Amino acid sequence: xxxxxxxxxxxxxxxxxxxxxxxxxxxxxxxxxxxxxxxxxxxxxxxxxxxxxxxxxxxxxxxxxxxxxxxxxxxxxxxxxxxxxxxxxxxxxxxxxxxxxxxxxxxxxxxxxxxxxxxxxxxxxxxxxxxxxxxxxxxxxxxxxxxxxxxx
Numbered sequence: 235x236x237x238x239x240x241x242x243x244x245x246x247x248x249x250x251x252x253x254x255x256x257x258x259x260x261x262x263x264x265x266x267x268x269x270x271x272x273x274x275x276x277x278x279x280x281x282x283x284x285x286x287x288x289x290x291x292x293x294x295x296x297x298x299x300x301x302x303x304x305x306x307x308x309x310x311x312x313x314x315x316x317x318x319x320x321x322x323x324x325x326x327x328x329x330x331x332x333x334x335x336x337x338x339x340x341x342x343x344x345x346x347x348x349x350x351x352x353x354x355x356x357x358x359x360x361x362x363x364x365x366x367x368x369x370x371x372x373x374x375x376x377x378x379x380x381x382x383x384x385x386x
Contacts, residue, residue: 237274237386240313247301249265250268250313251266252265253296254289254296256285257285257288269353272326275355275357277327277330278353278355278356279331279338280352294320296318298316298317298361299313301313311365313361315359315384317356317358317359317361318358319356321352322354323353328351332344332346359385360384361383361385363382
């Protein structure tokens with residue numbers, strides 16, 4: 235799997251869930267949305283006033299899971315990955331995100347230099363794309379794609 239294919243899958247899913255280590259040392263899970271692929275990196279964004287920003291600044295390791303339930307449930311696949319978050323001031327990425335996301339555009343008043351608008355990319359990505367035909371402990375179903383392992 236190439237990083238572009240991973241980005242396309244995340245776009246197709248639409249919403250992912252990111253687990254962080256909270257400032258209280260307990261896990262926190264929240265919905266996030268992958269935003270753009272730039273410079274071979276998967277970029278996300280957040281607000282510097284949010285708990286997520288403070289959590290990621292203190293401990294940059296995350297787990298992400300995403301899935302889109304298909305009408306025929308047996309066709310449903312999901313993605314799981316672990317990564318390290320890297321914050322970077324990147325105006326080009328901020329502008330790309332504003333063009334993609336109407337909510338980000340609105341929240342930050344179409345200002346890529348808004349002081350609360352923070353972007354980050356994932357590094358040390360390791361994960362898999364799975365489906366219901368390969369559930370551990372159950373008989374493997376023929377006709378299902380094997381899980382795809384990836385690392386970037």
